Amino acid sequence: MMKIRCFKWLGLSLGLLSGELLWAQSVDLIPSPVLPVPTQAQIRWHRMEMNAFIHFSLNTFTNKEWGYGDENPELFNPQKFDPEQWVNVLSESGFKGIILTAKHHDGFCLWPTAYSEHSVKKAFWREGGGDVVGSLARASRSKGLQFGIYLSPWDCNHKDYGRKEYIQYYRNQIGELLEQYGPFFEIWIDGANGGRGYYGGARETRWIDRQTYYDWPVTLEMIKEKNPDVLVFSDAGPDIRWVGNERGEAGETNWNLLTPDTLYPGKGGIEKLLQSGSESGTHWIPAECDVSIRPGWFYHSAEDSLVKTPEELFQIYLHSVGRGSVLLLNVPPNSDGLISSTDIQSLKGFKHILDSVFKNNLAAEAHFSASNTRLNSGFFSPDNLHDNSPETFWATDDGVTQARVELKFPKPIRPHYVVLQEYIALGQRVKSFTLEAWTGKSWKSVFQGTTIGYKRIAVLPEIETDKLRLIIHDSRACPVLSEVAVY
């Protein structure tokens, strides 16, 4: 029974093994996890790799980035509102989930909440009968995309913002959203908090104590009670952390680990730590890279010519997904309620680059060998590194934290990218590695890296070779890798 539980916990696939005996033997020999390890929900999230952010609200109609909170809700009028168009564009571009600004800092609610009049109920749009959250949740799910929400803790419209009463309002709204539109895969808690605002007519500046005001532990408990699998994002977790910048750039060293000495959004001065994580972190809190396809988070027609190009998006992909993070790309619909053609063109070009770059895995044909294979067992063979299965892995013996894996190709190749993946269910391990290519006479270093994590994409210089090798110099425990791909 013990073994069965361990097996399930690791998320391994029973179908890989020929017989129960072999399976049971192997399970016993699997490397012990190096703590902390991700939850199953976090592993699923890592595998999503690319999600889309949708910033859409009254700001879309008032041409603002941060509303004041006194904007007339009647202005919200997306005449051609078509969430199916958004979902089709995003799904065809490779995104697996969508997170919508159900309420941004100005307090306008995109669903007909029972707790405020500052919502779509007061819009001209559909004579107050529209519901953006519900429509997008349905459209996303019907296309197989996961759905999540952003609910700004800062609310420039609400009269009680800054007072105790507001916390109940915020919790009521989260509860309402979870009950009506949940379960969500992710809830996004923004770190921007407090400042000038309308506040029910007071028109003043209100600051709050970010550490204590929101009393997050109670809200988090309520969220997890209603939606146990949801991952909560904030600057420092608890489930997903901010990457410390809005450029879509994870650190070259990117640990999924962090010690949550602060679980509260908006604590300044920790950007560097958020970008790289911490090797000695006590919790699995991976970084998410949020970045907009446009200069602003909301749509502004003046920025139509400034939409990021496919090549720029690909570079962002390499610096986010390619550094073991998840990309959250914001694609803001325009005031018609549609994703604009400039953004669509750019996304199509981006998808085209991804499809052509990662089309043909040259490692599929290569012969793999390793300097050490755990127990010399076929179960941990380096052949697992090119079987296209995230559930199998190569591992070394306990205590062996330096190792080499060599790839021999049937004919010379010109590799541009090497994609490495750790089997993160057993923890993040590798601390330092080099990739080398055989020049015909000697080994030449073509890439040096630190962490790998869920995925690391190494960009190589121009080279022709028939042999590549991965040298692991240091690891928190015996390395456990699931894939090595070459493109």
Ligand code: FUL
């Ligand atoms: C920031 C906000 O202030 C921006 O408006 C935007 O929502 C971005 C994702 O997070 O903190």
